[in-house]
Amino acid sequence: MTSTETIIEIKNLSTEFGNTQVHKDINLSIKRGEVIAIVGGSGCGKTTLLREMLGLTQPTSGSIKIFDQDILLASPEILLKIQRRFGVLFQENALFSSLNLLENVAFPLHEHTRLDKNMIQELALLKILMAGLPSSAAVKYPAMLSGGMQKRAGLARAIVLDPELIFLDEPTAGLDPNTASGLDELVLNLQATMGLTIVIITHDLDTLWTVTDRVAFIGEGVILDVAPLAELVKNPHPLIKEFFSGSRGRTAEASHSKGKDKHGN
Ligand SMILES: Nc1ncnc2c1ncn2[C@@H]1O[C@H](COP(=O)(O)OP(=O)(O)OP(=O)(O)O)[C@@H](O)[C@H]1O
Ligand SMILES: [Mg+2]
Structure with a gap:
């Protein structure tokens, strides 16, 4: 609205x-x-x-x-x-290739909050699911994801701080x-x-x-x-x-x- x-x-x-x-x-x-x-x-x-x-x-x-x-x-x-x-999905996704999906999505939570590790993982996983990705994708690295999944991963990261x-x-x-x-x-x-x-x-x-x-x-x-x-x-x-x-x-x-x-x- x-x-x-x-x-x-x-x-x-x-x-x-x-x-x-x-x-x-x-x-x-x-x-x-x-x-x-x-x-x-x-x-x-x-x-x-x-x-x-x-x-x-x-x-x-x-x-x-x-x-x-x-x-x-x-x-x-x-x-x-x-x-x-605010959150941003850059054109090139800008996912870190050395981090798996869960770590990528969790990254802003580590940077900007003082939540404990378990809480961060749970929140990141929730956003991964909200972005329409299966939880099994969480351990995959960006290179293992299709183009569409990479965009969803970037979107999950863009919304992880509840912007x-x-x-x-x-x-x-x-x-x-x-x-x-x-x-x-x-x-x-x-x-x-x-x-x-x-x-x-x-x-x-x-x-x-x-x-x-x-x-x-x-x-x-x-x-x-x-x-x-x-x-x-x-x-x-x-x-x-x-x-x-x-x-x-x-x-x-x-x-x-x-x-x-x-x-x-
Ligand atoms: N840092 C920079 N230094 C010099 N010129 C720049 C810089 N950034 C953009 N430009 C110029 O500014 C103009 C606008 O660029 P911009 O990338 O914003 O266009 P755009 O609308 O996003 O185009 P596209 O649809 O091709 O992505 C272009 O002529 C570009 O060459
Ligand atoms: Mg442009």
Whole structure:
């Protein structure tokens, strides 16, 4: 359920790398409980915006408030406290190859809590099950897991500290269509059961149709539009039209009840 409370507020954000201006003036407000996707052409600055929200890259100017705290002005201690309240699934999963699944998922609990070892193992196992993985997978190493299982493992780790907010970078990239739709379902389930706010960067039109409440489209350094997908696809801006046209866009739209989004609009 989307509430009226703002959980992330990005204002007048600009980003330059040398002479290249990636973001000119990004303004975006994300509500608690919503699933929002950030999309746009390659190189428009999606990953950069994500890294800025995570506190890993500094924008040139503007402000980013998360949980009402300006993360660009926050001290390292405050930033760490904010970071502890969100989870991230990186595009490459970023699982430690030398740790088994249970150890990978338990890692943030060792880092951020003082729970005893048994409790940590139990909590990690619970999250592994919530991510739709069998308990028998707990002792396996990342290289022994399929692509879809690795994503689920990354998701289990992203939710292990019971975050309010999670960021997912291309969660279905490289997965076959069945595995991808299983992951979309999992994201929806987690959103419903944990009341999460979810920010997804994705190129996957099926994911956009199935799981998002709103989609923010970046182009020309600004948010060109942010709206439920069924509305966004009608925007006549050439960059938006181009993104959703072509056989890829039409197939996805047709297979989701003739352009009906998650809410049947
Ligand atoms: N650290 C950096 N130094 C210099 N240029 C950078 C840096 N990071 C990103 N860029 C440039 O900023 C632009 C936006 O990059 P970004 O990775 O955010 O795009 P994107 O929207 O995620 O693209 P894609 O869909 O291909 O992943 C690109 O032109 C990229 O080359
Ligand atoms: Mg990217």
